Amino acid sequence: MYLQKLRDEKPLIHCITNIVVANFQANGLLALGASPVMADAVEEAADMAAVSSAVVLNIGTLKAVSVEAMCLAGERAAANGIPIILDPVGAGATSFRKAAVLSILEKVPVSLIRCNAGELAAIAGIDWQAKGVDAGDGEADLEQLALEVATRYSCLVAVTGVEDLVTDGKRVVRIAGGHSLMTRVTGVGCLLSAVVAAFVAVADDHKLEAAENALAIYKRAGEQAAALSTGPGDFAVNLLNALYAITEEDLL
Amino acid sequence: MYLQKLRDEKPLIHCITNIVVANFQANGLLALGASPVMADAVEEAADMAAVSSAVVLNIGTLKAVSVEAMCLAGERAAANGIPIILDPVGAGATSFRKAAVLSILEKVPVSLIRCNAGELAAIAGIDWQAKGVDAGDGEADLEQLALEVATRYSCLVAVTGVEDLVTDGKRVVRIAGGHSLMTRVTGVGCLLSAVVAAFVAVADDHKLEAAENALAIYKRAGEQAAALSTGPGDFAVNLLNALYAITEEDLL
Amino acid sequence: MYLQKLRDEKPLIHCITNIVVANFQANGLLALGASPVMADAVEEAADMAAVSSAVVLNIGTLKAVSVEAMCLAGERAAANGIPIILDPVGAGATSFRKAAVLSILEKVPVSLIRCNAGELAAIAGIDWQAKGVDAGDGEADLEQLALEVATRYSCLVAVTGVEDLVTDGKRVVRIAGGHSLMTRVTGVGCLLSAVVAAFVAVADDHKLEAAENALAIYKRAGEQAAALSTGPGDFAVNLLNALYAITEEDLL
Numbered sequence: 001m002y003l004q005k006l007r008d009e010k011p012l013i014h015c016i017t018n019i020v021v022a023n024f025q026a027n028g029l030l031a032l033g034a035s036p037v038m039a040d041a042v043e044e045a046a047d048m049a050a051v052s053s054a055v056v057l058n059i060g061t062l063k064a065v066s067v068e069a070m071c072l073a074g075e076r077a078a079a080n081g082i083p084i085i086l087d088p089v090g091a092g093a094t095s096f097r098k099a100a101v102l103s104i105l106e107k108v109p110v111s112l113i114r115c116n117a118g119e120l121a122a123i124a125g126i127d128w129q130a131k132g133v134d135a136g137d138g139e140a141d142l143e144q145l146a147l148e149v150a151t152r153y154s155c156l157v158a159v160t161g162v163e164d165l166v167t168d169g170k171r172v173v174r175i176a177g178g179h180s181l182m183t184r185v186t187g188v189g190c191l192l193s194a195v196v197a198a199f200v201a202v203a204d205d206h207k208l209e210a211a212e213n214a215l216a217i218y219k220r221a222g223e224q225a226a227a228l229s230t231g232p233g234d235f236a237v238n239l240l241n242a243l244y245a246i247t248e249e250d251l252l
Numbered sequence: 253m254y255l256q257k258l259r260d261e262k263p264l265i266h267c268i269t270n271i272v273v274a275n276f277q278a279n280g281l282l283a284l285g286a287s288p289v290m291a292d293a294v295e296e297a298a299d300m301a302a303v304s305s306a307v308v309l310n311i312g313t314l315k316a317v318s319v320e321a322m323c324l325a326g327e328r329a330a331a332n333g334i335p336i337i338l339d340p341v342g343a344g345a346t347s348f349r350k351a352a353v354l355s356i357l358e359k360v361p362v363s364l365i366r367c368n369a370g371e372l373a374a375i376a377g378i379d380w381q382a383k384g385v386d387a388g389d390g391e392a393d394l395e396q397l398a399l400e401v402a403t404r405y406s407c408l409v410a411v412t413g414v415e416d417l418v419t420d421g422k423r424v425v426r427i428a429g430g431h432s433l434m435t436r437v438t439g440v441g442c443l444l445s446a447v448v449a450a451f452v453a454v455a456d457d458h459k460l461e462a463a464e465n466a467l468a469i470y471k472r473a474g475e476q477a478a479a480l481s482t483g484p485g486d487f488a489v490n491l492l493n494a495l496y497a498i499t500e501e502d503l504l
Numbered sequence: 505m506y507l508q509k510l511r512d513e514k515p516l517i518h519c520i521t522n523i524v525v526a527n528f529q530a531n532g533l534l535a536l537g538a539s540p541v542m543a544d545a546v547e548e549a550a551d552m553a554a555v556s557s558a559v560v561l562n563i564g565t566l567k568a569v570s571v572e573a574m575c576l577a578g579e580r581a582a583a584n585g586i587p588i589i590l591d592p593v594g595a596g597a598t599s600f601r602k603a604a605v606l607s608i609l610e611k612v613p614v615s616l617i618r619c620n621a622g623e624l625a626a627i628a629g630i631d632w633q634a635k636g637v638d639a640g641d642g643e644a645d646l647e648q649l650a651l652e653v654a655t656r657y658s659c660l661v662a663v664t665g666v667e668d669l670v671t672d673g674k675r676v677v678r679i680a681g682g683h684s685l686m687t688r689v690t691g692v693g694c695l696l697s698a699v700v701a702a703f704v705a706v707a708d709d710h711k712l713e714a715a716e717n718a719l720a721i722y723k724r725a726g727e728q729a730a731a732l733s734t735g736p737g738d739f740a741v742n743l744l745n746a747l748y749a750i751t752e753e754d755l756l
Contacts, residue, residue, distance in 0.1 A: 020312075020526045021541050022272045027437035029482045036438065038272050041315040044348035050344070061526075063545040090541065093555070096548035147741070181363065186530035187541065232535045233744030240485030244436070274524045274565075278690035283736045288690065289594065290524050293567040303597070492737030496688070497677035 002199045002210045003217060003248050007033035011053030011201035013194055016040045018060025018089065021187030024236070025058075028191040031244040035199035045069040046076035046207075054201035055082060056194050057108075059090040059100055067100045074108030083111040083200045083207065087193035091115070092122030105153055110212060112156040112200060113149065114193040118143050120159050134214050144173055156211055159184050160192060165214045166208065173212045179226035181235040188239070195243070214251035221246050253502050254451045254462045259285035263305030263453035265446055266329075268292045268322050270312025270341065273439030276488070277310075280443040283496040286450035297321040298328035306453035307334060308446050309360075311352055312341040319352045327361030335363040335452045335459065339445035343367070344374030357405055362454060364408040364463060365401065366445040372397050372411050382465060394476055408414070410464055412444060416467045418460065425464045429471035431478035433487040444470050447495075473498050506703045506714045507721060507752050511537035515557030515705035517698055518546045518581075520574050522564025522593065525691030529562075530742070532695040535748040546706035549573040550580035558705035559586060561612070562697050563573035565591040571604045578612030587615040587704045587711065591697035595619070595628030608656055616660040616715060617653065618697040624649050624663050632688070641747055647676055660715055664696060668719045670712065677716045683730035684737040698721050699747075725748060725750050 029036040039048040150169035158166040164175040203210030225238035281288040291300040402409040402421035410418040416427040455462030477490035533540040543552040654661040654673035662670040668679040707714030729742035
């Protein structure tokens, strides 16, 4: 639904992101048809947000000064009605990350949180055996947690994994598909957050539908890439190619 | 002309660059036959510049402290007669970037500016609809602007796009070729700046000829890579392979 | 010996690393079967180290604040009996790097130094013509230097190049193999340091054997990747695939 619109409008996606995935995220957005800009300096974060169509806040290699830049960008984006996507990478891994995420959520009206199960648990404040930036293991009703977090912060919550789930606090949509190689390439989740941002950027008030569309397209692209790949090396390459070539028809 | 000399001398190219393209830039220089070193700390920027054969200043994810490091590296390079290449990434995107670029140009005797049309317009001080770090759209006589900027800063100016143009303020050389996939991979322009630096590093006083040679080699490598690629994912891989294998004969 | 154990235990490897190789290092660890986390903020470096199975300190794009983060992470790791791997990238290139490496070695009980010949010479304090972050040229008895450095810092020293060498200050093991394309991709050495960390992480007191195993596996993966590659572009991709697929049987 929104893929062609994205390619026509080429939304500028402003990412404040980490040193590990910045290249992959930019390349994924370019491949898909969006226009990435990475700018994380406090000196320009707000100005760059003001001219963008969506802002992505990714805490992957967070420093105290990055939190400041994220809040500046987020506040300006909010003042301009620009959607803000939060990727709370490894939110449960250290107390610094958890405090930063909660601080951002307090100061910035985030439009959508894209996270894995462990990160959702950290935001919801429940116990979870996270492992670094991976999802980790835990027992919880993810749907219930997602609904609570969506309601608490008045935003969409997309929890991704073997099965994705996205909710606005009332409706819950589930998306199946994807491939296990998606867990063997760094930044596949981070890029997904940016892809969701690009879809939401062109969706006006239909943010839930746009997010669902983005998640489905991404899982399908992952399947297409995996079918051509022998390992994580060429899978990453093929995923970019798939994002470039995929059409809505590929979802049928 | 200069490609074999570059491969024989393996010039050390000191890049102060951004978190998005640092890996691709280093890999492109290595593939071509140059020796990259990325060092952006104020503590060592000048010392690293002093032992290098060319310095690349790239403002892609600029912070105030990076401007300081760039000026330190640039001043030391200038004192040692080492060429300095400036890549004013997204110069028109925010007032911080524009001010930083103009400040660097004031303090450092840059040898060559490698930019796109929108960045040139920003440096020249004319109106232009830049979009993040992309060239954007505008109406201007690029050749006239390039001549003016080259004269104003006593340097070479290389404006790249569908057709490249390089000038020393008097002569203007145009280079055709390349492929549209070069706009779908992040850092293709940034890598080009580093490639130009590696050619200029081995060219003594023939900097204009070396830059022209670099631009032509790069466009041809882009064509060779595109002929083997199905999308931006494998194009980036094939571009590195092409830079590794290309010879002067491939220009004939 | 340790490869299957690594894949079973999926050790969390905490890397404080540089902007050039962070992505490649994380992808290499993931491909191999380990779990990478990159966290270089002083605010969380110690906490992340405390929950990891090994810590990698890589000075590739060092800043003064990174040295602080490395010391915090190293001290916490040491207090918890977690192995610490130091990669003194370009240690001889500037006096800042050399001082930083010596300062880290003084404050942190490093378990293993993974370096090239020029970096070893810098740590040992002898003259060497290093070139940026490359090994450079020099005349020295590398084995003697490695033995001295291992004894001085009570750690393992792995010097890699055409032939690798690893020592605990008494025994010396040499590993042949590999391929010249490994010198044409940035971060191949940095990734190796992380791979060694992942092997050491699961080896308890058999660190020398684990390091030897890691070096041999890596050289073999390099050969396997090179056999499928036409240049450095696809070699990097194929190296990740090889790390994913390689088994102990491939060493026979």
